[in-house]
Amino acid sequence: MANKADEPRTSKSSAQTHPQVSFLACSNCKTKFPSASADSLCGACRNSDLPPLPQASTSDPDLLRAISLSLAGIQHLARIPETLDKVLEHLSQPSHSQLRLGKNKRPPPSPPDSPGDHPSPSDEEGQVLSAEDSDPDLPDPDIDTPRTQGEVEGLIQAVLNTLNIEDDSPSIEPAKNIFKRHKKSSCIFPAYEQLDDIIKSQWKNPDHRVQLSKRFTQTYPFPKECIDLWSSPPAVDPPVSRLSRNTTIPVADAAAFKDPIDKRLEGFCKSSFTASGSAFRPIFAIAWVAKAMEVWVEQAAQLIGSEDPTTDNILSQIADATTYIGDAALDAARLVAQASAHSVAARRYLWLKSWSADLTSKRSLVSIPFQGKLLFGAELDKIISQATGGRARSSHKLDPRDPPSRGDPFFVPSGKDKGRRRNPISPTPTFAPDFRANKDSPGPLPSLPPSPHKTNPTPHEGVPPPEGIPLGGRLKSFREVWHNKIRDQWVLRVISQGLLIDFSHTPPHRFFVSRLPAKAPDRTKFLSVIQDLAKEGTIQPVPPHSKGRGYYSNLFMVPKKDGSLRPILDLKDLNPFVKRCHFKMESIPSVLASMEENEFMTVIDIKDAYLHIPIHPAHHGFLRFFVDGNHWQFVALPFGLSSAPRTFTKVMAAALEELRLKGIPVIPYLDDLLVKGQTAPLAHLHTSQVLQTLTSLGWTINFNKSNLHPSQSIQYLGLILDSRQGRAFLPQDKVRTLQTRIRSLLGSNKVPLRSAMQTLGTMVASFPAIPYAQSHTRPLQHTILLHQRRDRVNLDRKISIPSRVLLSLHWWLHPLRTTGGKPFPPHHWKILTTDASLRGWGGVIDQTTVQGLWTPEERRLPINLLELRAIRYSLERTETVLRGHPVRIQSDNVTAVAYINHQGGTRSLAALREAREILLWAENNVPAISAVHIPGVDNWLADYLSRQTIDHGEWSLHHEVFRLIVARWGLPDIDLMASRANRQVPSFVSRSLDPLAHAVDALVIPWSFSRVYIFPPLALLPKVIKKIKREGTQTILVAPFWPRRAWFADLIAMAADSPFRLPPRPDLLTQGPVVHPNSHLWALTAWLLRP
Known part of the structure; x- marks a missing residue:
């Protein structure tokens, strides 16, 4: 509404006085006179330099745009309040807005800086805030013409005088003036019983439906499209109703609720929406009539043209009164619109009630802008399209029994997936952007980028990161680059807005x-490190109004190797509130498994990697600390948060996706990246490309800790990786530290428990570089656990170490054991299959079989011990065949497999002793030993009952789809990973003994074939790729198109033709009569590989 103070009235000025006229109120400030006065101005206005209040004008050009249809039949309206444009905006935000009532209407405050300032949805969501609760310092953008208290009181007094109503408002005692924010107005509207009865009559029967009479319709006519938009409850979106009903048949909304209370609640929400929407009609009618009355009063003033100040004064009061009526109608419209929006939010929560999605996901859905007609609207369609990878909604049934799509944060219905946590933000779909446009249509994928082996390497040109950008939350300054290169919406949201910590409860x-x-x-x-953090933008002072509130933790320092200090925020008490989510990240075993002989490597280290990621301002208050009289809070991801590794891994995976699509082998282990290449120039080129990508995204490279010179022997993750020898070595300083600690234990009768634990930790760190080291830690580990059970608190008490434990420690002092290195995971294994029953034992290797019977004493042993003993007897009987070769045990006993792979255990001393006998034999005869579990049905020499479950490694590709592959690349000679039930060609290799199989275990036999076909289990895919590279055989491989996996770069490099996307069909993968329910999640693709 235009400001009245800037508009001259078209009538005669009310500031003119007439000695023969009496005035009841000041013509300028409208203050009531004690008695009739001949002066039109009060004493305050006479002494003021302010000019008298000007009259309203009819020249304001502002018109209502949002509901222009409603103006078609209204003529002669010179002015329409612009604020009506914003009335329906409340409907578009059904859950975020909070109303503030009172004489000073104010917008909601900005997000608080501390958790305490942020009201939880369960406590305060939807509550109305009074004027006393609002912040008096905030501006009020909704008020176009601010009214002073004197203006409102003058108008109220004029109404009371005109209607001959006596002012009985209580007077204010001087002592009460102290509380100015709670001061009552001196003039108030009267509240008669008739007005009270109107409200109470509706509250008396809250379950009555809204019924609009014919008189109501005739009295407040509006266009039908407006009436339908305002008062017709929105229909439930089909995807939501189908999910709740578990059906695709359209039925009434209420039929989806089995609980009668939910049905009634749905009805009341719809009735509330109808009642609120119907209230718009009389409210807007009042607004139009009031606005027309303003024009009429202006016209009357022009027609009368009286010089009489009394007439002028009355017309001025009428104009002000009509303006007040219009403003009051608009305020009522805003409140009614908010009530209507809250009914929409209530219905949305009701329809999402049965879903087991987390509260954040539900709240995101509830917050979708409401646009009418449908409960969630078109925005839901976009979410479904993103979550389902672009599939049409009409052709996809959302069944609660179906697992959610990859990265689907919202549609996690109750059922078998209940309790499984999904990230609230959908990650990038499985396929790369080049294939997104034609995702559902089978056929060849676009051409691959040129092989990096054919690229002429260029010298590395390290581009330093831009100066002046602080380290704390640094990636946020590069958000435009991330938006141009990365498509993972969760990652982009973290970069742009900051990380919202995923709490299970506040x-x-x-x-x-x-x-x-x-x-x-x-x-x-200590204080210097804190100041450095502040300079880097990692921490900032807590706002004054939030000091002492929120969640404060202890800040301590950990020395680094270079002598500097690493600040750690001790969040051990906050972490139990953070959701624990399973995620996959690179590990030392996975890095060693990816190593190839004679390849060149470089190492890139990211400086203070966690601190690059910003924290959302709403969660700064959870990361506070108080030290030396100062309140600080982290604004970047700190060390110590339990979800920090997962967050960093996801962000880094998105950053490296582009590189892996180019075929660049880069392996990230948190902030340490290993870059590889078959030649030194190629490794140099790969390193340059990785550095360029990382720096362009805002990462800060620690060149002092990085090793950018390609080498075949490099230190990475505390190990020395030597690709020439194919071994991982322990650095000399770690060897010295290990042996020093062991000698310290050997030289003392009693040692502190803490010292023993430190020695054990040093031993554990050496496992990747010392063969069979884990088995020789078990005696010391058992002793430490025994003392820990007695007293978990005092770690400085001294303990005695038994002589047998001291004897086991001498093994670590042998120089060849600690410095000889450990071979990379072997390529070929000898397979020994064993089994035990209560009668005897048996073992099979190739075509050789061994067997024996238990003694009466052995028959009384538990079956787990018998399984371990069967393995030991089989190894000893086949020693001549196995000596010098890596051995892999196949067993259907989970305990036996675990005790061999973990080289012992802590739960059973008897099983530990059996496993130790096996490992001592292996240490003297074979370079490595491992075990795998196989179902009992595959261990056909044993009399063992099979588990009746689906074997997830035995899915078979549909024969028609296989024929499409054959038509493209020809018929393969053999199926290398199959069984007699799922083989695609007559000749096959099985994973266990089968009379019809060509051989057993394709990973350990030579591939002397011209073309082979292989559809391996996902867990074996890295090993299969390594085998393909070694054998050099033309291979048709079926694998997921997952460019974020480390092995994907190898597929790109070895591809001899463009990959072929397998057509999506419900029976793409089968296992006998069983159909895989989610084959579309695998994004299966056929590759023709030729190393």
Whole structure:
């Protein structure tokens, strides 16, 4: 609404006085006179330099745009309030807005800086905030013409005088003036019983339906499209109703609710929407009539043209009154619109009630802007399209029994997936962007990028990161680059807005004082690190109004190798509130499994990697600490948060996706990246491309810790990887530390428990570089666990170490054991299959079989011990065949497999002793030993009952789809990973003994064939790719198109033709009569590989 203070009235000025006229109120400020006065101005206005209040004008050009249809039949309206444009905006935000009532209408405050300032949805969502609760310092953008208290009181007094109503409002005592925010107005509208009865008559029967009379329709006519939009409850979106009903047949909304209370609640929400929408009609009618009355009063003033100040004063009061009526109608419309929006939000929560999605996902759906007609609207269609990879909604049945799509955060219905946590933000779909446009149509994929082996390497040109950008939350400054290169919406949201910590439930307020070191030099270093964090933008001072609120934790320092200090925020008490989500990341075993002989490597280290990721401002309050009288809060991802590794891994995986699509082998282990190449120039080229990508995205490279010179022997993750020898070695400093700690234990009768635990930890760190090291830690581990069970608190108490444990420690002092290195995981294994029953034992290797019977004493042993003993007897009987070769045990006993792979255990001393006998034999005869579990049905020499479950490694490709592959690349000679039930060609290799099979275990036999076909289990895919590279055989491989996996770069490099996307069909994968329910999630693709 235009500001009245800037508009001159078209009638005669009310500031003119007439000595023969009496005035009841000041013509300028409308203050009531004690008695009739000949002066039109009060004393305050006479003494003021302010000009008298001007009259309203009819020249304001602002018109209502949002409901222009409603204006078609209204003529002669010179002015329409612009604020009506915003009335329906409340309907578009059904859950976010909070109403503020009172004489100063104010917008909701900005997000708080502490958890305490942020009201939880369960406690305060939807509550109305009064004027006393609002912040008086915030501006009010909704008020076009601010009214002073004197103006409102003058108008109320004029109404009371005109209607001959006595003002009985209580007077204010001077003592009460102290509380100015709670001061009552001196003039208030009267509340008669008639008005009260109107409200109470509706509250008396809250379950009555809304019924609009014919008189109501005739009295407040509006266009039908407006009436339908305002008062017709929105229909439930078909995907939502199908999910709730578990059906695709359209039925009434209420039929989806089995609980009668939910049915009634649905009805009341719809009735509330109808009642609120119907209220718009009289409210807007009042607004139009009031606005027309303003024009009429202006016209009357022009027609009368009286010089009489009394007439002028009355017309001025009428104009002000009509303006007040219009403004009040608009305020009522806003409140009614918000009530209507809240009914929509209530219905949305009701329809999402049975879903087992997390609260954040539901809240995101509820917050979708409401657009009418449908409960969720077109925005839901976009979410479904993204979550389902672009499939049409009409052809896809959303069944609660179906597992959610990859990355689907919202549609996690109750059922077998209940409790499985899904990320609230959908990650990038499985396929790369080049294939997104034609995702559902089978056929060849676009051409691959040129092989990196054919690219002329260029010298590395390290481009330093831009200067002046702070380290804390640094990636946010590069969000435009991320949006141009990355499509993972969750990652983009973290980069742009900051990480919202995924809490299982909201932590309470907690205050904690971090202690400074006692020594002055240490205290100075401590405070210096804090100042460095502040300069880097990692931390910032807590806002004054939030100090002491939120969640405070202890800040401490951990020394680095270079002597500097690493700040750690101790979040061990906050982490239990954080959801624990399973995720996959690279590990030392996975890195070693990917190693190839004679390849060149470089290492890239990212400086303070976690601190690059910003934290959402709403969650700064959970990461606070207090030290040296100052309140600080982390604004970047700190060390110590339990979800930090998962967050960083997901962000880094998205950053490296583009590189892997180019065939660049880069393996990230948190902030340490290993880049590889078959030649030194190629490794140099790959390193340059990785550095360029990382720096362009905002990562800061620590060149002091990085090793950018391609080498075949490089230190990575605390190991020395030597591709020439095919071994991983322990660095000399770690060897010295290990042996020093062991000698310290051997040289003392009693040692502190802490010292023994530190020695054990050093031993564990050496496992990847010392063969059979884990088995020689079990005696010391058992002793430590025994003392820990007695007293878990005092780690400084001294304990005695038994002589047998001391004897086992001498094994670690042998130089060849600690410095000889450990071979990379072997390529070929000898397969020994064993089984045990209560009568005897048996073993099979190739075509050789061994067997025996138990003694009466052995028959009384538990079956787990018998299984381990069967393995030991079989190894000893086949020693001549196995000596010098890596051995893989196949057993249907889970305990036996675990005790061999873990080289012992802690739960059973008897099983530990049996496993130790096996491992001692293996240490003296074979370079490596491992075990795998096979179902009892595949271990056909044993009398063992099979588990009646689906074997997830035995899915068979549909024969018609296989024929499409054969038509493209020809018929293969053999199916290398199959059984007699799912083989695609007559000749096959099985994973267990089969009279019809060509051989057993395709990974350990030579591939002397011209063309082979293989559809391996996902877990074996990296090993299969390595086998293909070694054998050099032309291979038709069926594998998922997952460019984020480390092995994907190898597929790109070896591809001899464009990959072929397998057509989506419900029976793409079968296992006998069983059809795989989610074959579309695998994005299966056929590859023709020629190393």
